[in-house]
Amino acid sequence: MGNDMGKLTVAKVRNAKPRIGKDGQPIKATFQDGQGLFLNCAPTGAKSWILRVQIDGKRRDIGLGAADVDNAGRDAFGPGDDRLDDASLMLKRSLTLAEAREKAAALRKLAKAGADPVLERDRKRKRVPTFAEAAKAAHEALKPGWSVKTAKAFETSLRDHALPKLGALKVDAIGSAEVIRVLSPIWNDKPMMARKVRSRIGQVLAFAKAQGWRTEALPDVRELRSGLSKQKKGGHFAAMPFAEVPAFFASEYAKDAAASRSAMLFTILTAARSGEVRQATWEQIDLEARTWTRPASIMKMDVGHVVTLSDAAVAFLEAYTPEDMREGLIFRGQRGKPLTDMALSMILRDTGQKATVHGFRSSFRDWAAEKMPTIPAMVAEMALAHKVGTATEQAYLRSDLRDMRRALMDAWGRHVAPALSGMSDNVSMIGKAVG
Structure with a gap:
């Protein structure tokens, strides 16, 4: 609105003084401009703006800021002059008459729309943190509900991939273009990590929005994809056809009992994840x-899990480690430390296989689907330590189906290692434990 719409003028604001009480002492004076805007002049002579509005049938007096009489000339807006936008007005603590009218009009509009103008005023006044600061705040707020592993991965992935480009930016200034600049270098080279980083950036921005640090919608996943090249297909772990697993197992079993090779073979027998095997101890067996x-602590889903060991797996363990040495890590790396993931992968790589260690879980799953049709699919999923069913189904499923899982794993052991399953007298015992 212009400065000719109310009762006050720049001169009146500048010359406004407190009233004099009956005792001769100055007291607060209030001057009405119109449409709920008032100028308060305190006994000290300090001047401030107040907006009076009705919210849910109740009167509310909202402080807008101090009266700026030193820059009153700015009230004479001329052609081409730029007025402050609403966000800038909310941030200003000292207002000329024209600015007070503009701010009052913006807050009145919010009140009429059913919003709380006080919350809007305070939200605009909040200091907007950088992405680095918001990421740290989100990490602190959310980590009580995460595992230590998840909290560390959240922090590390953002530090390595997001903070170099987003860290110094205000969290309300980050849109699709900024996120795409982060993801582009790793989108095809590290597709899995790129998707995790995208998700975690989204978590930070969602947290920032919940804190009132940004009002814009979060970057849309479809919009992000349109700005990135198409990822190559085949992101799943390469797997060996289950029919080829027995010959591969027998070939590797006949070689020396290096800890890394033995760990890989036990991984095949149990359809476990590499990390679970590498951290397996005799105390768990x-x-x-x-x-x-x-x-x-060693599970991907942070939920304990009981594996039913087949006859082949039990025979394998008994042959691998003498009874008087069965304590601590089963498969020990250098200096008794856990093996690295690469140690198991190198065994496969040396054989010329394109399959991955993790891919043997897929081999198991394919075998279960094709060769064990009478066993419910849920049993195979539980054997892989996957979550099964909907939340409601999980709530009602109190059994871990251990008997059926044992039958399934025994059959897998006979398929993979018939000699270790007692199906042949020609059992070549594996060498002593290494390390």
Whole structure:
């Protein structure tokens, strides 16, 4: 609105003084401009703007800021002059008459629309943090609900890939273009990491929006994809056809019992993840009960899981380590430390195989689907330590289907290593434990 719409003028604002009380002392004076805007003049002579509005039938007095009488000349807007936008007005703490009218009009509009003008005023006044600051705040706020592993991965991936480009930017200034600049260098070279970084940037921006640090919608996934090259297909781990696994297992079993090779073979027998095998200890194994109880700390889903060991797996462990040495890590690397993921991968690479260690889980799953049709698919998924069913189904499924999983794993052991399963007298015992 222009400065000719109310009762006050620049001169009146500049010359406004407190009233004098009956005792001769100055008291607050209030001057009405119109449409709920008032100028308060305190006994000290300090002047401030107040907006009076009705919200839910109740009167609210909203402080707009101090009266700026030193820059009153700016009120004479001429052709081509730029007025402050609403965001800038909310941030200003000292306002000329024209600015006070503009700010009052913006807040009145919000009140009429059913919004809370006080919240809007304060939201605009908030200091907007950088992405680096918002990422740190999000990490601190969210990590109580995460595992240590997840919290570390969140922090590390953003530090390595997002902060170099986004760290110094205000969190409300980040859109699709900025996120695309982060993802482009790793989108095809590291597709899995790129998708995780994209998700974690989204978590930070969503957290920032919840804190009132940004009002814009989050970058749309479809929009991000349109700005990135198409990722190559075949992102799954390369797997060996299950029919070829027995010959491969027998060939590797006949070689020396290096810890890395033995760990890979045990991974095949149990359809476990590499990390679970590399961190397996004898204390987790019960040979008599034929179980491997894996704690949540080594599991991808952070939930403990009991593996039913087949006859082949039990025979493998008994042959690999003498009874008097069965403590601590089962498969030990240098200096008794856990093996690295690369140690197992190198065994496969040396054989010329394109399959991955993780791919043997797919081999197992394909075998279960094709060769064990009478076993429900849920059983194979549980054997792989995957979540099964909807949240409701999980709530009602109290059994871990251990008997059916044992039958399934025994059959897999006979398929992979018939000699170790007692199906042949020609059992070549593996060498002593290495390390």
